[in-house]
Amino acid sequence: MTDYVINPPAIASLAVEDQQARFPLRRVYCVGRNYADHAREMGHNPDREPPFFFSKPADAVVPADGDVPYPSLTNELHYEVELVVAIGKGGKDIAPQDALEHVWGYSVGVDLTRRDLQAQAKKAGRPWDLSKGFDASAPTHPLLPVSQTGHPSEGNIWLNVNGEVRQQGNLNEQIWQVPEVISILSQAVELQPGDLIYTGTPAGVGEIKPGDVVTGGIENIGTFSFILV
Incomplete structure (x- = not known):
């Protein structure tokens, strides 16, 4: 058994x-900008240029129910609803035809973004990790195994704020x-068991506030409901 100089995190x-x-x-x-309409609303060409990726810490994943804290250092928090794999x-260098063999299950989650910090970082030509990778920045519904969901390639995906429809799309628009x-x-990167992939969001991203x-x-796949506090 390995000894550590401090107690290891959970x-x-x-x-x-x-x-x-x-x-x-x-x-x-x-995955960034994986729906054409969202790419356009963010001011980018939605043609099939290679996708880009960014990361969040694993402990940013929290339940998508109950209370979710409003983060510090931002006055413009945005939501992005996503299919989670x-x-x-x-595996490394996985062929597309073999990729689904590596999937354990699926969920629905929200990529929360400090949009003002992201804009400032982009303007300055700096990394924008802190705009995406903050505490509780990935509220996520419990996973469902593939045996229950199959491999969804279509299906409605949506997000409402205070009962108002903000995002409405279909997985087949990816x-x-x-x-x-x-x-x-x-x-x-070599993917490993325990990795999550948030696969992008449809158009309609916008701001949410405490309450x-x-x-x-x-x-x-599932539904979620949380309150921003």
């Missing part, structure tokens, strides 16, 4: 629907589908 994990056992988390990857089998995302990401009730979901 292993980050995500609940699994209707199970006591949890899914341990290793790394969290996110859980990797159960690792520029890069899940097998392609896994394959391309695995060329850059807002955020609800949403993905057809046949």
Whole structure:
């Protein structure tokens, strides 16, 4: 047994629907601008240029129910609802036709973004890690195993704020589908069991404030509801 000079941190994990056992988390990857309409609203060309990725810390993943804290250092917090892929089998340079064999399950989550910090960092030509990777920046519904969901390539995805529809799309509008995302990401890093991939968001991203009730979901995957406090 390994000795450490300080107590090691707890292993980050995500609940699994209707199970006591949890899914341990290793790394969290996110795909940027993977829906054409969202790419356009952010001022970018939605053609199939190679996707780009960024990361969040594993302990940024929190339950997408109850209270979610409003982060410090921002006056412009944005929501982005996304299909989440859980990797159960690792691999490097995974072929697209083999990629789904590496998926353990799926969920729906929200990529919270300090949009003002992101804009400032982009303008200065600096990394924008702190605009994406802050505490509780990834509220996520419990995972469902592939045996229950199959591999969704279409289905409604939506997000409401205080009952008002803000995002409404379909998984079939993704520029890069899940097998392609896994394959391309695995060329850059070796994927491992416990990795999550947030696969991008449809158009309609916008601001939320303390007191807002955020609800949403993905057809046949699950729904969520949390309050920003």
